[in-house]
Amino acid sequence: MVMPSKQSVQAHAQAAQKAAASLRKEKKEIVLTEKNRQAIELMAYEGLKRSEAAEAVGLTDHALRTALTKPHVLAYLNQCMEVLRTSARPRALRKMADLLDAKTERIQFEAAKYLDGMDRPSHAVGATQVNVQVTNTVNVTPGYVIDLRPGEFEQVPAGAQQIEHLAHEEAITLEELANPEDVPLED
Numbered sequence: 001m002v003m004p005s006k007q008s009v010q011a012h013a014q015a016a017q018k019a020a021a022s023l024r025k026e027k028k029e030i031v032l033t034e035k036n037r038q039a040i041e042l043m044a045y046e047g048l049k050r051s052e053a054a055e056a057v058g059l060t061d062h063a064l065r066t067a068l069t070k071p072h073v074l075a076y077l078n079q080c081m082e083v084l085r086t087s088a089r090p091r092a093l094r095k096m097a098d099l100l101d102a103k104t105e106r107i108q109f110e111a112a113k114y115l116d117g118m119d120r121p122s123h124a125v126g127a128t129q130v131n132v133q134v135t136n137t138v139n140v141t142p143g144y145v146i147d148l149r150p151g152e153f154e155q156v157p158a159g160a161q162q163i164e165h166l167a168h169e170e171a172i173t174l175e176e177l178a179n180p181e182d183v184p185l186e187d
Contacts, residue, residue: 018071030076036067037060037076044080 032040035057042053047122054064099111 030072030079032067032073032076036064036073039064040073040077040080044084045075 051061
């Protein structure tokens with residue numbers, strides 16, 4: 001049996017999340033065939049394999065696999081998994097609370113750490129992980145000096161001051177950079 005690569009699984013999971021988000025944003029009802037809906041519910045709530053769920057509702061495994069590549073079907077699967085995850089959280093929390101009375105101190109410590117929230121990142125919300133990505137698109141090349149002083153035809157605004165350490169006379173010209181021997185070395 002050939003297993004999908006981790007990248008393809010992640011791509012499908014991301015596609016499911018995007019599809020569910022776009023459907024929620026548009027406030028559209030997720031519409032699927034009755035067999036697809038039943039198969040997905042068997043997979044999510046009964047824990048059946050995809051092939052078993054397909055067979056149980058009268059579909060081929062290939063048909064269900066193809067249906068699961070569609071955004072609206074993935075959105076419904078994602079919605080069912082979120083319902084299952086949310087409904088299981090109270091039992092998981094109760095189990096962690098029961099583990100506080102375990103025989104070994106290590107298990108007690110791990111349960112206490114989890115219940116205290118020390119075991120989770122501060123940006124975790126329930127079972128959903130919030131990912132924040134910051135992209136810096138400012139390109140700065142060190143070594144260039146930009147002279148923003150007004151030219152000979154421009155007037156200096158009242159109260160404007162020259163930054164002394166960025167005086168134009170101290171700047172190295174491009175011609176000087178072309179001949180590194182001519183560039184004075186700093187002490």
